[in-house]
Amino acid sequence: MNGIKRFLTSRQMVTLVWVIGLIIVWEIGAAAVEQTKRTPEYVLPRIYQIVDSVFSQKLVNGSQTATEIVLSNASVTLVRAGIGFLIGSVIGFVLALLMNMFLPIEKIAFPYLMIIQMIPILGMAPIILAITKDIDKSRIVIAAILTFYPVATNTLAGFKAVEKEKHELMYSIAAKKKDVYMKLLIPSCMPYFFTGLKLSAPMAITASILVDTLQGGGGLGCMLSQSLKHAMSIYVFWQIVFFSAIVGILSFYLMSLVEKLVSPYKKVGG
Amino acid sequence: MLRAAKINEDFGSNMISDTNEFNTGIIIENLSVQFPDKNGGEHVEALRNINLEIKPGEFVSLVGPSGCGKTTLLRTIADLQQPTSGTISIGGLTPREVRLQQKFGIVFQNPVLYEWRTVRRNVCMPMEIMGIPKKERTKRVTQMLELVGLYNFGKKHPHELSGGMQQRVGIARALALRPKILLMDEPFSALDEFTKEKLHLDLQNIWSKTKKTIIFVTHSIQEAVFLSDKVVVLSPHPGRVSAVVEINLPRPRGLNIKDTMEFNSLVSKVRNSFEGV
Numbered sequence A: 001m002n003g004i005k006r007f008l009t010s011r012q013m014v015t016l017v018w019v020i021g022l023i024i025v026w027e028i029g030a031a032a033v034e035q036t037k038r039t040p041e042y043v044l045p046r047i048y049q050i051v052d053s054v055f056s057q058k059l060v061n062g063s064q065t066a067t068e069i070v071l072s073n074a075s076v077t078l079v080r081a082g083i084g085f086l087i088g089s090v091i092g093f094v095l096a097l098l099m100n101m102f103l104p105i106e107k108i109a110f111p112y113l114m115i116i117q118m119i120p121i122l123g124m125a126p127i128i129l130a131i132t133k134d135i136d137k138s139r140i141v142i143a144a145i146l147t148f149y150p151v152a153t154n155t156l157a158g159f160k161a162v163e164k165e166k167h168e169l170m171y172s173i174a175a176k177k178k179d180v181y182m183k184l185l186i187p188s189c190m191p192y193f194f195t196g197l198k199l200s201a202p203m204a205i206t207a208s209i210l211v212d213t214l215q216g217g218g219g220l221g222c223m224l225s226q227s228l229k230h231a232m233s234i235y236v237f238w239q240i241v242f243f244s245a246i247v248g249i250l251s252f253y254l255m256s257l258v259e260k261l262v263s264p265y266k267k268v269g270g
Numbered sequence B: 001m002l003r004a005a006k007i008n009e010d011f012g013s014n015m016i017s018d019t020n021e022f023n024t025g026i027i028i029e030n031l032s033v034q035f036p037d038k039n040g041g042e043h044v045e046a047l048r049n050i051n052l053e054i055k056p057g058e059f060v061s062l063v064g065p066s067g068c069g070k071t072t073l074l075r076t077i078a079d080l081q082q083p084t085s086g087t088i089s090i091g092g093l094t095p096r097e098v099r100l101q102q103k104f105g106i107v108f109q110n111p112v113l114y115e116w117r118t119v120r121r122n123v124c125m126p127m128e129i130m131g132i133p134k135k136e137r138t139k140r141v142t143q144m145l146e147l148v149g150l151y152n153f154g155k156k157h158p159h160e161l162s163g164g165m166q167q168r169v170g171i172a173r174a175l176a177l178r179p180k181i182l183l184m185d186e187p188f189s190a191l192d193e194f195t196k197e198k199l200h201l202d203l204q205n206i207w208s209k210t211k212k213t214i215i216f217v218t219h220s221i222q223e224a225v226f227l228s229d230k231v232v233v234l235s236p237h238p239g240r241v242s243a244v245v246e247i248n249l250p251r252p253r254g255l256n257i258k259d260t261m262e263f264n265s266l267v268s269k270v271r272n273s274f275e276g277v
Helices: A002-008 A011-036 A047-055 A066-101 A103-118 A121-132 A135-160 A164-172 A177-212 A220-229 A234-262 B002-008 B011-021 B070-077 B095-100 B119-129 B134-147 B163-176 B193-210 B221-227 B255-259 B261-271
Strands: B026-035 B044-054 B059-063 B085-090 B104-107 B181-185 B213-218 B230-235 B240-246
Touching: A002 A011, A011 A047, A047 A066, A047 A234, A066 A103, A066 A135, A066 A177, A066 A220, A066 A234, A103 A135, A121 A135, A121 A177, A135 A177, A164 A177, A164 B104, A177 A220, A177 A234, A177 B119, A220 A234, B026 B070, B044 B070, B044 B240, B059 B070, B059 B221, B070 B085, B070 B181, B070 B213, B085 B095, B104 B163, B119 B134, B119 B163, B134 B163, B163 B193, B193 B221, B193 B255, B213 B221, B221 B230, B221 B255, B221 B261, B240 B261, B255 B261
Parallel strands: B059 B213, B059 B230, B104 B181, B181 B213
Antiparallel strands: B026 B044, B026 B085, B230 B240
């Protein structure tokens, strides 16, 4: 009995209920759409139809199956998103470090950061593309821009959250600035830094997909819009929607995993 | 050569030779500390005209109700707070010079441990900063953890320890530096009575082995009388010294000394010294 009770209140149970709930709502919706539309798969297909298309051997563009199209285009987008994410993380961390070391830098840089963050990606993407003149570079730049802000602000918050007494302990033994950073500030900001990474990883992916739509040169976003416009296969569209969502979630968990491996913190009880 | 020889000396004798090199007596003259008022109004007078002499190797307690400036006095000695006027001389040096020479060990009211470091590495941390060689660090960490009775907990993280154990890690960390002067700011105030009494005995033991100058801030009169050679009674608004009570009880002191007439009359003497409370 106890085991059942523990299972019912466990995290896996929550996830399970969530997934089942989503499937039920989806299927009810799909059933309703089926009654009213001529081509219901354009609005909301049944889930089994999407799953079916993943394993289907039917060529949809003459040479590739739907799944092959998704995977081949995914690498184009995701690799660029990943590179941009890495660059953005490094810039974000260094910026937080500089803002914490020098107050004028914080005062000067912060408003710019806010402004950059407020420009919608949709507006920023064509500008970046015009500047870089290269879709691959644009993907990287956009992913980096979206990454560095959450990383910078969270890391800065982490630096500022260090208790006064911990600073005083360092001061009382005449610790050099380098030691204060290496032994106190950087280790204690790690949970904040990783919060920034977890926030921005899915965003970097979404942004790269969005940049794809600007040009016809391949990538998940490009296929997303083409599969809607051209008579390729609507299931390419649905596969990309699901694939992107899953990769976004996985990127979050990947960051959690990296945190467990890298961060010096040991979770309470763990 | 001399340095290496010094390091190789055993724990106790090294401590004694250290105190001989540096006079850890503290002379405080006409010390005043004012805090600017938050609303820009008049200054708040935390300490007014403090005169105090602490002999090398003496165990001195600062007692008083909240707001009497006892922590401010400790922080000013530690160079964590700047005096408005007056001077503090520690063996002829200013607090700042003593701090830069890394001769202070501080134990805060909270343990102030680094959560991501194990107990051993917490004790080790200040020694890393002071550039003490690894072999020596390891030796001292072991010594200090044995001293505070936490040798078997070296690999644990702070959150796995009780409050009393965490506080003992903080004490071990301060002692591992072999500070000339140990400054303790209400280190036991958050602990239960049993743990507190045990740590009182431990601290007395550590002090008698190492003969450090210890300044101990507390609001407990009993605690002050039990531990100290000298109890400095501070009164609030503004913070000032209202009495200095010499405690001539024999050492080592056991817990049952608290039942004696002498102990209790000293407690009364301290209690009666407060002004304007």
